[in-house]
Amino acid sequence: xxxxxxxxxxxxxxxxxxxxxxxxxxxxxxxxxxxxxxxxxxxxxxxxxxxxxxxxxxxxxxxxxxxxxxxxxxxxxxxxxxxxxxxxxxxxxxxxxxxxxxxxxxxxxxxxxxxxxxxxxxxxxxxxxxxxxxxxxxxxxxxxxxxxxxxxxxxxxxxxxxxxxxxxxxxxxxxxxxxxxxxxxxxxxxxxxxxxxxxxxxxxxxxxxxxxxxxxxxxxxxxxxxxxxxxxxxxxxxxxxxxxxxxxxxxxxxxxxxxxxxxxxxxxxxxxxxxxxxxxxxxxxxxxxxxxxxxxxxxxxxxxxxxxxxxxxxxxxxxxxxxxxxxxxxxxxxxxxxxxxxxxxxxxxxxxxxxxxxxxxxxxxxxxxxxxxxxxxxxxxxxxxxxxxxxxxxxxxxxxxxxxxxxxxxxxxxx
Amino acid sequence: xxxxxxxxxxxxxxxxxxxxxxxxxxxxxxxxxxxxxxxxxxxxxxxxxxxxxxxxxxxxxxxxxxxxxxxxxxxxxxxxxxxxxxxxxxxxxxxxxxxxxxxxxxxxxxxxxxxxxxxxxxxxxxxxxxxxxxxxxxxxxxxxxxxxxxxxxxxx
Ligand code: SF4
Ligand code: SF4
Ligand code: SF4
Numbered sequence: 043x044x045x046x047x048x049x050x051x052x053x054x055x056x057x058x059x060x061x062x063x064x065x066x067x068x069x070x071x072x073x074x075x076x077x078x079x080x081x082x083x084x085x086x087x088x089x090x091x092x093x094x095x096x097x098x099x100x101x102x103x104x105x106x107x108x109x110x111x112x113x114x115x116x117x118x119x120x121x122x123x124x125x126x127x128x129x130x131x132x133x134x135x136x137x138x139x140x141x142x143x144x145x146x147x148x149x150x151x152x153x154x155x156x157x158x159x160x161x162x163x164x165x166x167x168x169x170x171x172x173x174x175x176x177x178x179x180x181x182x183x184x185x186x187x188x189x190x191x192x193x194x195x196x197x198x199x200x201x202x203x204x205x206x207x208x209x210x211x212x213x214x215x216x217x218x219x220x221x222x223x224x225x226x227x228x229x230x231x232x233x234x235x236x237x238x239x240x241x242x243x244x245x246x247x248x249x250x251x252x253x254x255x256x257x258x259x260x261x262x263x264x265x266x267x268x269x270x271x272x273x274x275x276x277x278x279x280x281x282x283x284x285x286x287x288x289x290x291x292x293x294x295x296x297x298x299x300x301x302x303x304x305x306x307x308x309x310x311x312x313x314x315x316x317x318x319x320x321x322x323x324x325x326x327x328x329x330x331x332x333x334x335x336x337x338x339x340x341x342x343x344x345x346x347x348x349x350x351x352x353x354x355x356x357x358x359x360x361x362x363x364x365x366x367x368x369x370x371x372x373x374x375x376x377x378x379x380x381x382x383x384x385x386x387x388x389x390x391x392x393x394x395x396x397x398x399x400x401x402x403x404x405x406x407x408x409x410x411x412x413x414x415x416x417x418x419x420x421x422x423x424x425x426x427x428x429x430x431x432x433x434x435x436x437x438x439x440x441x442x443x444x445x446x447x448x449x450x451x452x453x454x455x456x457x
Numbered sequence: 458x459x460x461x462x463x464x465x466x467x468x469x470x471x472x473x474x475x476x477x478x479x480x481x482x483x484x485x486x487x488x489x490x491x492x493x494x495x496x497x498x499x500x501x502x503x504x505x506x507x508x509x510x511x512x513x514x515x516x517x518x519x520x521x522x523x524x525x526x527x528x529x530x531x532x533x534x535x536x537x538x539x540x541x542x543x544x545x546x547x548x549x550x551x552x553x554x555x556x557x558x559x560x561x562x563x564x565x566x567x568x569x570x571x572x573x574x575x576x577x578x579x580x581x582x583x584x585x586x587x588x589x590x591x592x593x594x595x596x597x598x599x600x601x602x603x604x605x606x607x608x609x610x611x612x613x
Contacts, residue, residue, distance in 0.1 A: 132567065132568060132569075239522065239525075242521040242522055242525055243521075243522065245521050245557070245560055245561070245564070246520035246521045246522060246557050248560070249520070249521075249553070249556040249557030249558075249559070249560045250520075250553050250556065250557065252556050253549065253552070253553055253556060255556070257552065257555045257556050257559055259542060259555070262578060262590065262591065262594055263590075263594075264590035264591065264593045264594040264597070265578055265579070265580065265587050265588070265590035265591040265593075265594055266584075266586065266587055266590055267541060267578065267579045267580060267581060267587050267590075267591070268541065268542050268578075268579050269576065269577060269578040269579065269591070269594070270555045270558060270559060270562075270576055270577040270578075272562075272572070272573075275559070277556055277559045277560065277563075278559060278560075278563045281560060281563070283567070284560055284563050284564045284567055285564060285567045285568065288564075297525050297529055298525070298564070298568060299568060299570065299609045300568075301567075301568045301569055302568065302569030302570065303567075303568070303569045316567070
C-alpha cells in the first residue's frame, strides 16, 4: 500500500537527506522533501523522516511534525545519536538526539544511514537481524595484547585484525554495515553500534588490549603504596584523541558529561578541532553532504602541498575524476533524478570505496581500485606528522607536534 | 594536576569543601584491597564517612562502564583499590584496570574536567593504614577537583 512520506532536513550535512531520494525508485509512495522545516506549513502525513543534526531550538518544529504524522523515523546518526557533529558538544554545543524530543521515534543508525533499512521501516517490516561487524570482516582478531599503538599502518593485504596490529578499530562494538570502511583499509569508527554506550565499552576493550604498554605509576605518600600516576605516559601519548576516536558518533548518548572546552568557532570547526591529522579524511568524508569529496580533497591537498608530499599523476587523475562526479551528483540531486543519483553514487563508490570516502588518504588511495591496475601508481603510504599550518581552497588548519588539530577554519559558503 | 598542587592546597583541609563530599565510591578487590580495609577495621582505624566500598573480585573487573555508572548514579568520585604491583591474585587485573582508568582520566580532561575524581591505588592486606591512607588521598584529590570547579556534579 502506498504511503505518504515527508523527509525533513534539519542542520548540517544533507547526505542522508539526499540519499533518501532513492525512496522514489521503484516505489509508489508519495515522497516529498522539506529542506527548510522552519518554513513548513503543517500538513498531515503518514510518515515523517528526520535527517540532519538537531538542536534544542528545533524542539517546537519536531513537536508539530510528530503531531501531524503517524510515525516518525530518525534517519542517520546525526538524528539518532547526535552523530559526528555532536563531537562539537566537547565545546559546549548542545546537539541533541531525537529521542530526547520525542519518545516513540524509530531509529536508523549509520553515517550514512542505510536506505534499505529506511525503506523497510517505512513499509513497516521488522528490521533484519544484523551480525557483528567482526564476524563479516575479512580480518580475524586474536584479542592478544598489542605491543604498541600505531596511528597509521602500511596499507597491504592482510587477514590480521587492525587491533592486533595496534591500529584502533571499533568493529568490536559495531554491526555489519553497507559502507564497510574496513574493506578499504580504513578502521571502523563505530557508526552503527551493536551495544548501548558503545564508545565506553570500546574504550575499556582497547585499554585492556594495551596491556603490554607501560602505564606510569607513582608512590602515594598517604597510602605508602603505589598508585596510578597523573603524569602523561605511553598510554595517554598513544591515544591523543580519546573523544574523537571512541565517541565519534555517539557522544550525546554515551553517558558522558557535557563538554566544557571553549568553542573555537562554528559547530563544524569545533568538530575538527582536537582531531588527529590522519583521521581528518575519515571525518570530512562523512559530514559535508554533497560537498564531501571537495572537502576531503582540500584537506588532503593542503597537507600534501605544505609537507611537500609526493603525489603521483595517477592519483591526481583519479581525484580530478572524483571532483567531476561530485558535480554530476549535485546536478542529479537538484533535478531529483533518483536513477541518475544511483548511477553516480555507484561510480563514486567504485573509486572511493563508499559514500564515506574511506579509500581517500594522504598521497593516494588506501586500497586498490580495480580499474586502475597498477596500485603502486596511486597507493597511499603512512606519512610523518609535521607541525604547521596548512591551507587549500575552503580550509585552513593548524596541527601541533602530536598531529592534533589546534585550529580549523572553513569557509562554509565556499564548500 | 601534580601531587605538589594537591599538597599545597590540602594542608590544612578546607572543611567547607570536605563537607560537600558525600559519596565516594571505592571499588576494592577482594584480596589486598578489601583485606587492607578489614585489617583497618580490626585495628579500629577511622576513615571518612563518605567512603562507600563496593567489593569486587579483582580490580580488573572495574572499567569505564562501572565508573560511569557510579558517577551517573550519584558518586562524587570513584576510586579503585587493587593489590600491589606484581601481586595481583588474578595475574594482572590491577594493571589492566590502570590502563583503562588512565584513558578515562584523559577523556575527562578532554571534556574540560579535572581528572582527579577517578584514580586507582594499591593496598597491602596486612597493613590497614595503606587502605586508610588511600581513602585520605582520594578525599584530598576530590577536594582539589571541587576547588578548581573540575567535577561533574555542580559544586561537588
Ligand atoms: S553526517 Fe552522517 S548521519 Fe549525518 S547527515 Fe551526514 S551522512 Fe547522515
Ligand atoms: S575489530 Fe575491525 S579489523 Fe578487527 S575483526 Fe573487527 S572489524 Fe575487523
Ligand atoms: S565500518 Fe564504517 S560504515 Fe561500517 S559501522 Fe564502521 S564506521 Fe560505520
